[in-house]
Amino acid sequence: MSASQQKHDVFHAIADPTRREILKLLSEKELAISEITSHFPISRTAISKHLRILTEAELVSGRKVGREKIYWLHPEPLKELKHWLAFYEKF
Amino acid sequence: MSASQQKHDVFHAIADPTRREILKLLSEKELAISEITSHFPISRTAISKHLRILTEAELVSGRKVGREKIYWLHPEPLKELKHWLAFYEKF
């Protein structure tokens, strides 16, 4: 692994099905952590950890609003995935 | 997780950088395990485990030829990834 690589890349971030579901939810509208959690059978803390990994991959961003933290989708890094995939289109 | 999901899906298979490099090598030509191993600083056993995960995701196939096992690329499952990605193109 090269040193320039960030800790959690896009490939790793989307490997988990829960994280992919979070991305899908956020594609509709921005949501607070508790709202995201209400869609899953796991704890808010677990969702928070997934959000941290998605944030490190720069697939989501979050801002504090009052006592809530609102997350929204940031799909640009998926371009890396698209580019990687394009190489295999010729086969 | 749905019950219909196989143990190692494409998303998981491509999450590891070594496995992505193996796919790239196999995109040029089919290779025996030892030939693949010669491109990496890790053991043949470790490469074999990666090949098993890639096989479960149906991204590669292997056949025994004499004492060698030859692996080749099987890119069809990447279509699932492409389809998943397409959803996010609109953003």
Added chain:
DNA sequence: TTAATATAAAACCATTTGGTTTCGTTTTTT
């Protein structure tokens, strides 16, 4: 026939992963 090559399988190990519970802080509601 003996040695070397290519692999498989198993046991083992440290670290990461994906989850939990608990506790504390800030903000809003009553």
Added chain:
DNA sequence: AAAAAACGAAACCAAATGGTTTTATATTAA
């Protein structure tokens, strides 16, 4: 002012991950 809501951080845990070494087996080469 007190209670409730939303969150962060820390400690903890079992299982998975990505690697190793060792041992055994089949095939090819000398």
